[in-house]
Amino acid sequence: MNRSYAEYVPVFKALSDETRLKIIDMLSCEEMCACHILEEFSISQSTLSYHMKILSDSGLVNARRDGAWMKYTLNEARTEEVLLFYSNIIKKKSDCICTCVSK
């Protein structure tokens, strides 16, 4: 067993904020620009920029520049990978980390 727990820590950190959870939900349907996302919240522009950087750095969100605008989408491959990782650690398994521990 050699799961790369550390690799997922920044992802769960990215998910540990109400604003960012809502942004992910918003992006699940369609690409949105930062100014559009900003309208949904009562936060400053610099704060949103900070949140978008955390989401991009974690890999959950793709960012692309379109002229003056930044357009964001969910990174589906990454979000699915996180789903799989989480499913794996919460599920009973044969190669369990505890086999070398128990008793």
Place this chain on the structure above:
Amino acid sequence: MNRSYAEYVPVFKALSDETRLKIIDMLSCEEMCACHILEEFSISQSTLSYHMKILSDSGLVNARRDGAWMKYTLNEARTEEVLLFYSNIIKKKSDCICTCVSK
């Protein structure tokens, strides 16, 4: 739409730590006592107690006293609920939060 994002923030905070991710993986197979978990890490007893409190408070882990020992298990109902929440926010949906935003 009225997802309770805030309710899940403590859960993702609990998942935002390598030690705690590993503990969850360990508990996925069987109940373990704190002293047993401690053996797997190079952390102090007080630090483990702190981590177990965060995991219990988030609802991911059940704690029960057995004499002098604390025994921990995964809270399967809760971990599944978190899986469902995460699946929902990353998936395209008809009642999307962005329907009232886009255009």
Place this chain on the structure above:
DNA sequence: TATACTTATTGACAACTATCGATATGGCGC
């Protein structure tokens, strides 16, 4: 080109987090 608009960066700051050693609490066995 000048002005307005969109986003990123910086610096400051208060709040929170992870860690430890020391100490307290509570159960077990003698």
Place this chain on the structure above:
DNA sequence: GCGCCATATCGATAGTTGTCAATAAGTATA
């Protein structure tokens, strides 16, 4: 009851996080 063991709590501390206003940088438009 006493001493030991397992766990929880406390106080201190260094590092991280979320927020803002101010400012910078890049783009669009008139």
